[in-house]
Amino acid sequence: MPDLDDELMERYQKGDENAFTLLVRRHQQPLVNFIARFINDRDSAEDLAQETFIRIFKAAHRYKSEGAHFKTWMYHIASNLCKNELRNRGRRDRYRVDNVVNSGNDSDGDAEQIDLIGNAPANPAYQPEVALERKELQNAIQKAISELPEQYRLPLVLRDLQGLSYDEISEVLELRDGTTKSRINRARLMLKEKLKPFI
């Protein structure tokens, strides 16, 4: 049974431009959330999410709804873009470490990280202490996630933040079901240890 995304892709392939806009509207928020949480950088997340849609747009004529699901295809493209971005950052950082004398912990060049306190929405039932405590915990969780090795962080974000099923995650990451399950369990165990001071 074709889902709405597949139907929209089919419509777009037949020349309906609005169908693509609708696809973007449906997926922009989860995609930005996924990328921002995975690479821990809100600003680059928008850019990478747009790049994901551009790739989808360019490859749209090759898309076949029987072979893949739009959602997993989208996350697959986004994951690869994120991995490349992180690899390039790693190279840039190593280059800096190699060439900057007495650099120490240079934080000024790092990407802007997600500051949940700064991004807190206005709430009518606002309790400063409780809110601050919650924001601190959220910041700690984001930091702990960003410290996980990539191979564990990616399936964890897809599962616990994006709500994908194990099957979908296996499809996105091209892993066997057992590997996906054990990596997610391992990632959760690592997080439990990292969050020990808070939980």
Added chain:
Amino acid sequence: MNCLQVEKHFSAYFEDTLDYQTLQTFEGHFAECETCQAEYTRFQESVKAVQQLPQIEPSPYFIPALQQRLTTEERETRSIKDVLTTQWQQLLDVFRRPKWAFSGVFALILAAAGTYFYQDLRPGPVATTPLTKQVATSPEVFPVQQSRRVAADRNQLLRGSVISTPTQPMQQRYMLKQVSYTTTSTSGGL
């Protein structure tokens, strides 16, 4: 089942996907082991805390910015296509005229003949001898010079500027650093 094995099933227990047999042995150990009970409670709480993280929203400019990028990309692709088609078309047009087609073929024959006679006149293996001799007499010189040139090229690429070839001691150290940088970058992930 021991504590380590129980821990491997935490996610499945949390998501209620354990089969009957595993659930029995899991709960058998769990009922007796206070460490596992405490660890599981923390596990459960941390998973729930992660799942409750607020969703990050895209900015209101997301779609307009994307549309802008798509238009630019489309325009660029179209102009490249246009250039390629016109050039190809021009080339084909030339050969469509019989006079030009004849001259083209004639020029090709001339070029082929020229190359053939030039090869006949060229001195054969003698021309390559000095180089092979030089490499043979000092075998370690060539690789070192080569690697320096590669390092300098890499430097140029990385820094986007031209570096003079004579190697001062300090510069030499810098280049060695660059080489080690490039070798580490290929092996590392995050």
